[in-house]
Amino acid sequence: MNKVSTCIKVKVAIIGGGPAGTGTILKAMKDNSFEEYADGGIALVESSSDLLVGSITKFLVESDTLSDVFLECTQGSTNNYLPLAQLQNEITEIKKYAGSPIPLNALHTFLQSLGKLIENFFATNVQCKLFLRTTAQKIVIKKNNEFDVFLNNGSIISAKHLIIATGGISVNGLQDEFNFRDGIDLKAHSKKTINAHDIIQGKSNDLIAKMRSKSKIIILGGSHSAFSVADYLIKANKNLKDNSVHIWANTKPKLFYLSKEDAQIDQYDDFTESDICPITHRVFRLAGLRMNGRQLYRKMLVLGDEEIEKRVTFNLISNQAHKLNEELKSADLIIHALGYRFNMVDTYNESHDPIYYYGSTSFHWVNDHCNLLNEQGQLIPNLFGVGLASGFIPKANAGGEPSFTGQTNGLWYYQNKAAELILNNILNL
Ligand SMILES: Cc1cc2nc3c(=O)[nH]c(=O)nc-3n(C[C@H](O)[C@H](O)[C@H](O)COP(=O)(O)OP(=O)(O)OC[C@H]3O[C@@H](n4cnc5c(N)ncnc54)[C@H](O)[C@@H]3O)c2cc1C
Known part of the structure; x- marks a missing residue:
C-alpha cells in the first residue's frame, strides 16, 4: 500500500x-x-x-x-x-x-x-x-x-x-577510489585491517586483547583519531612493549599550546608565526592535538618533564613509501584512522x-x-x-x-x- x-x-x-x-x-x-x-x-x-x-x-x-x-x-x-x-x-x-x-x-x-x-x-x-x-x-x-x-x-x-x-x-581506506599515498596498496592487507572508528567504540576489544608483546600495529593517519586510538590501544593492552604501535602519516602532528611562551617552556619549537592564532595567541589553536592525544605525543617527543613513551612511534611517510609498504606486509594489525x-x-x-x-x-x-x-x-x-x-x-x-x-x-x-x-x-x- x-x-x-x-x-x-x-x-x-x-x-x-x-x-x-x-x-x-x-x-x-x-x-x-x-x-x-x-x-x-x-x-x-x-x-x-x-x-x-x-x-x-x-x-x-x-x-x-x-x-x-x-x-x-x-x-x-x-x-x-x-x-x-x-x-x-x-x-x-x-x-x-x-x-x-x-x-x-x-x-x-x-x-x-x-x-x-x-x-x-x-x-x-x-x-x-x-x-x-x-x-x-x-x-x-x-x-x-x-x-x-x-x-x-x-x-x-x-x-x-x-x-x-x-x-x-x-573514511574507508579499502574503497577503490581511496588513495592514501601513491604506491601504497591498502587493499592488499584488507584481512588484517580495521578502522579506528570501530576500535574506539570498543568493537574490536577481543582482537586487541589478543595482541602479544611483539605484535606490530600500524596506524595510518596523523590526526586526533590516530593519537586517540594509539592511546586507547596502550591502555587497553598492557602487554604491548616498546615499538609496538607505529603511526604513519603524510604530515607531522601538531601540538596545541596556550601561548608561544608555553611552547618554548615545553621545548616545543616546531611552529612558525603563521601557526599562532592572531587573536588568542594560541599555538596551533585549531590543528593542534589536545588532551590525551597531545599528552601521548608530548611523551613520544619527551617534551617538558614527561617520561619517554616508547611503545608508540611516529613516522612521516615523506620519501619512505617503500619502507611503509614493508611495514604493512609485516604488520599484525593495520588501523585506518583516516578521518571522516x-x-x-x-x-x-x-x-x-x-x-x-x-x-x-x-x-x-x-x-x-x-x-x-x-x-x-x-x-x-x-x-x-x-x-x-x-x-x-x-x-x-x-x-x-x-x-x-x-x-x-x-x-x-x-x-x-x-x-x-x-x-x-x-x-x-
Ligand atoms: C572519535 C571522536 C571524538 C570526538 N571528540 C570530541 C570532543 O571531545 N569534543 C568535541 O567537541 N567534539 C568531539 N568530536 C567531534 C564532534 O563534536 C562529534 O563527532 C559530534 O558527534 C558531531 O556531531 P554531529 O551532529 O555533526 O554528528 P552526529 O553526532 O553523528 O549526529 C548526527 C545525527 O544526525 C542523524 N542523521 C544522520 N543522517 C540522517 C538523516 N538522513 N535523516 C535524519 N537524521 C539523520 C543521526 O541519527 C545523528 O543523530 C569527536 C568526534 C570523533 C569522531
Missing part, C-alpha cells in the same frame, strides 16, 4: 538532531531569540529516538575538549525555554570533571536528558515540528531556491532554509538531475559562513551544512592559526560560532 504523503511548510528544516543539528536551537535559546528563529516554523528530523546525543557518546575515549564546554549551552537564557533545574544531577556529574576532559560516554545521560527537554519543548510549541525515528532520504532544490525534504514516512517538508547536520562517516567524510543526503534539482557538492572531492563542504557549496565551489543560497566533517574553517576574525587547512570539529563550534553564522544568515542580521 502506498504511504499517504503529507506536506508541511516551514521557514527552516534541519536534518539531523545530534550536537550540530540542535546547535542553532540551543544557541537561539541561550541568546533569548528563539521566538524570532522559530517564527515561520522549524522542522527537525532525526533518525534515532534521541535529540542531541548523536554519535559522540559512543566513543570510549576521553573528550579532546574540556568538559566545561558541554555545559555552555545551559548558560544565558536557555533556562527561559527549558526547565534546566530537572537536569541538576546530570549537570553535577559533568561538573565533577571541571577543568579536565571527560570520558565521552559519561556525557550520555546529560545529552539525552537535555535532548528530552528540547523534545518536550517542541511538543508544546506550535511553531516547532519534530520528526524522531525518521530519516530524510532525499532533498530537492527548487527553482525558487527553496527545498523539499522527502522523509521515509512519506512526508515532505517544504522549507525556505535547510540545515544539513547529518554527521560524518569514517560528511554524510550528505542525496540532492536533486526539480528535473531530477543529481546535484554534486564541492566537498565530495575537497572535504570542504561549506564556506566560512556554513553555506554548502556546489560542485564549482559557489554557495547554494539558504542551504547550510554543519557538524562533523562539514569542513568548516572559521574566518580569520573568528581566530585560529592562518596556516590551518583542516576541519574544525567540535561541539563548541556547532553551538556557538557556526550556529551564530547560520542564525544571522537566516534572520538576516
Whole structure:
C-alpha cells in the first residue's frame, strides 16, 4: 500500500538532531531569540529516538575538549525555554570533571536528558515540528531556491532554509577510489585491517586483547583519531612493549599550546608565526592535538618533564613509501584512522538531475559562513551544512592559526560560532 504523503511548510528544516543539528536551537535559546528563529516554523528530523546525543557518546575515549564546554549551552537564557533545574544531577556529574576532559560516554545521560527537554519543548510549541525515528532520504532544490525534504514516512517538508547536520562517516581506506599515498596498496592487507572508528567504540576489544608483546600495529593517519586510538590501544593492552604501535602519516602532528611562551617552556619549537592564532595567541589553536592525544605525543617527543613513551612511534611517510609498504606486509594489525567524510543526503534539482557538492572531492563542504557549496565551489543560497566533517574553517576574525587547512570539529563550534553564522544568515542580521 502506498504511504499517504503529507506536506508541511516551514521557514527552516534541519536534518539531523545530534550536537550540530540542535546547535542553532540551543544557541537561539541561550541568546533569548528563539521566538524570532522559530517564527515561520522549524522542522527537525532525526533518525534515532534521541535529540542531541548523536554519535559522540559512543566513543570510549576521553573528550579532546574540556568538559566545561558541554555545559555552555545551559548558560544565558536557555533556562527561559527549558526547565534546566530537572537536569541538576546530570549537570553535577559533568561538573565533577571541571577543568579536565571527560570520558565521552559519561556525557550520555546529560545529552539525552537535555535532548528530552528540547523534545518536550517542541511538543508544546506550535511553531516547532519534530520528526524522531525518521530519516530524510532525499532533498530537492527548487527553482525558487527553496527545498523539499522527502522523509521515509512519506512526508515532505517544504522549507525556505535547510540545515544539513547529518554527521560524518569514517573514511574507508579499502574503497577503490581511496588513495592514501601513491604506491601504497591498502587493499592488499584488507584481512588484517580495521578502522579506528570501530576500535574506539570498543568493537574490536577481543582482537586487541589478543595482541602479544611483539605484535606490530600500524596506524595510518596523523590526526586526533590516530593519537586517540594509539592511546586507547596502550591502555587497553598492557602487554604491548616498546615499538609496538607505529603511526604513519603524510604530515607531522601538531601540538596545541596556550601561548608561544608555553611552547618554548615545553621545548616545543616546531611552529612558525603563521601557526599562532592572531587573536588568542594560541599555538596551533585549531590543528593542534589536545588532551590525551597531545599528552601521548608530548611523551613520544619527551617534551617538558614527561617520561619517554616508547611503545608508540611516529613516522612521516615523506620519501619512505617503500619502507611503509614493508611495514604493512609485516604488520599484525593495520588501523585506518583516516578521518571522516560528511554524510550528505542525496540532492536533486526539480528535473531530477543529481546535484554534486564541492566537498565530495575537497572535504570542504561549506564556506566560512556554513553555506554548502556546489560542485564549482559557489554557495547554494539558504542551504547550510554543519557538524562533523562539514569542513568548516572559521574566518580569520573568528581566530585560529592562518596556516590551518583542516576541519574544525567540535561541539563548541556547532553551538556557538557556526550556529551564530547560520542564525544571522537566516534572520538576516
Ligand atoms: C572519535 C571522536 C571524538 C570526538 N571528540 C570530541 C570532543 O571531545 N569534543 C568535541 O567537541 N567534539 C568531539 N568530536 C567531534 C564532534 O563534536 C562529534 O563527532 C559530534 O558527534 C558531531 O556531531 P554531529 O551532529 O555533526 O554528528 P552526529 O553526532 O553523528 O549526529 C548526527 C545525527 O544526525 C542523524 N542523521 C544522520 N543522517 C540522517 C538523516 N538522513 N535523516 C535524519 N537524521 C539523520 C543521526 O541519527 C545523528 O543523530 C569527536 C568526534 C570523533 C569522531
